[in-house]
Amino acid sequence: MRTYMDYVLRCFYESTGWNEDNIYPNITLTSQSLLDFKVPNGFGLNLSSQSSPNSASTYNLTNLGFVSGSVAYLYSSKPLCNIQSTKSMDLKDVVTGYKLLTPLRETESRLYWNQWHGAARNQKRDTLYYGRMYLPGRGLEAMLVRRLSPTTQLLITCVSDSHLKNGGTLTMHYQRDVGQWCNELIYSTNEALLGVRGMFNFGYHRKLREYYNASRLSIGGELYYGVLNKSPGLSIAARYVANSAYTGTPLTLTLTCNPLVGHLSTAYSLMASNSTQLSSRFDFNVYSYMSDLSIGCEIWKNKYTVGSQSGPSDTAPEIVDIKSPEFAVKRESRLSSRQSSSFTMSNGTCVPEEEFTNVLKASTSFGSRNVKLLWEGRYKELLLSSGVMVNLVDGTPVISTIGVEVQYSC
Amino acid sequence: MALSLSEDTRERVSKLLDVSRVAVHYGWIPFILYLGWTQSLPRPNLIKLLSPFPTA
Numbered sequence: 136m137r138t139y140m141d142y143v144l145r146c147f148y149e150s151t152g153w154n155e156d157n158i159y160p161n162i163t164l165t166s167q168s169l170l171d172f173k174v175p176n177g178f179g180l181n182l183s184s185q186s187s188p189n190s191a192s193t194y195n196l197t198n199l200g201f202v203s204g205s206v207a208y209l210y211s212s213k214p215l216c217n218i219q220s221t222k223s224m225d226l227k228d229v230v231t232g233y234k235l236l237t238p239l240r241e242t243e244s245r246l247y248w249n250q251w252h253g254a255a256r257n258q259k260r261d262t263l264y265y266g267r268m269y270l271p272g273r274g275l276e277a278m279l280v281r282r283l284s285p286t287t288q289l290l291i292t293c294v295s296d297s298h299l300k301n302g303g304t305l306t307m308h309y310q311r312d313v314g315q316w317c318n319e320l321i322y323s324t325n326e327a328l329l330g331v332r333g334m335f336n337f338g339y340h341r342k343l344r345e346y347y348n349a350s351r352l353s354i355g356g357e358l359y360y361g362v363l364n365k366s367p368g369l370s371i372a373a374r375y376v377a378n379s380a381y382t383g384t385p386l387t388l389t390l391t392c393n394p395l396v397g398h399l400s401t402a403y404s405l406m407a408s409n410s411t412q413l414s415s416r417f418d419f420n421v422y423s424y425m426s427d428l429s430i431g432c433e434i435w436k437n438k439y440t441v442g443s444q445s446g447p448s449d450t451a452p453e454i455v456d457i458k459s460p461e462f463a464v465k466r467e468s469r470l471s472s473r474q475s476s477s478f479t480m481s482n483g484t485c486v487p488e489e490e491f492t493n494v495l496k497a498s499t500s501f502g503s504r505n506v507k508l509l510w511e512g513r514y515k516e517l518l519l520s521s522g523v524m525v526n527l528v529d530g531t532p533v534i535s536t537i538g539v540e541v542q543y544s545c
Numbered sequence: 546m547a548l549s550l551s552e553d554t555r556e557r558v559s560k561l562l563d564v565s566r567v568a569v570h571y572g573w574i575p576f577i578l579y580l581g582w583t584q585s586l587p588r589p590n591l592i593k594l595l596s597p598f599p600t601a
Binding site for chain 2: 209
């Protein structure tokens with residue numbers, strides 16, 4: 136489950152028009168969410184609130200045999216009015232799962248980027264500041280996100296702790312997203328690392344005309360070089376997203392390759408229904424011939440559908456006209472609609488949105504011989520996340536991780 | 546021509562960097578709180594800004 140501050144950061148990206156799906160590190164997000172999800176360890180409690188439209192705070196308490204915690208504060212120069220409390224937030228906004236990609240759109244013109252107050256020009260260079268201090272260790276995590284232009288963004292992250300080498304690490308990302316392609320320049324003080332990432336979307340101009348066409352092919356790569364340790368790094372990846380020709384269900388295929396270590400990975404993820412998503416991944420190393428097969432699924436449970444207050448019925452879901460005012464109100468209330476659970480059809484109708492109350496995730500890996508189970512859901516005004524990871528070494532099941540996490544925000 | 550620094554200058558620069566690092570480490574969160582208090586409209590209550598508890 137995403138933390139409250141991750142959720143706020145996504146709201147910032149959304150309100151400033153930044154497309155997270157179009158950057159290279161997120162190319163395998165769907166399969167990672169379904170297969171590599173994190174199981175909570177021990178007991179964790181998160182209390183968060185938005186004290187003003189521009190600022191938010193979080194207190195975190197964790198018990199892993201010893202009690203530790205953190206305090207986090209955030210300030211955004213742009214008022215974030217799309218943040219919901221845990222009572223009303225859409226579960227799909229805080230639980231990572233099958234990622235329905237944001238449609239590609241044309242970048243905003245510099246003309247509209249400027250805001251005029253009388254004769255004074257004020258550019259919308261929105262900035263987000265974030266800081267988190269761990270207690271009792273007093274380690275600091277800091278982040279600064281600044282929009283520089285309609286297509287560029289500067290992201291600076293920092294970890295400062297006296298126990299780390301050189302007192303910590305500072306990493307700078309200069310990101311440029313023009314829709315058809317996105318590139319990123321990286322510098323990190325850790326080993327003076329220099330890096331470049333890029334991703335290209337094929338058929339971009341055709342996609343802008345054909346909104347109903349959900350297929351998209353993206354190819355990207357990254358190149359790193361550590362100046363101090365003289366160590367290079369390289370990876371390339373491709374992602375194909377489409378709807379099945381027969382059933383119309385969304386599917387995602389990814390291929391990643393790291394030529395230096397000889398690692399190949401292919402993943403196939405499928406949104407079988409609005410509440411069921413499946414994924415499988417095959418990893419293979421061409422030098423050692425080691426391989427691994429991972430499979431995972433997630434099953435969402437809904438409370439009711441729009442227009443029917445009773446529980447989930449066996450009858451066919453009601454079709455809602457997207458031009459109706461009721462749908463517009465519902466749609467407006469869900470400002471974080473990028474992972475919307477609805478499917479908009481080309482004929483102007485929409486399969487109804489569902490309010491999900493909980494999700495059950497399961498994944499297993501034949502190579503590492505473990506099984507992960509995770510349940511995430513809402514109880515009254517709390518978001519709960521509980522899970523277990525079982526290792527099957529020598530045929531004996533051993534619980535390696537078990538935990539519960541509670542989130543509350545107002 | 547390579548720039549050569551004396552031993553004293555190197556020590557001063559190193560000390561200055563250490564002091565700046567400590568200042569940023571302990572000053573970053575108060576700086577965020579200062580921005581949140583002065584730049585937000587309407588200006589929030591200071592206790593509400595510091596604490597995430599709903600009763601505050």
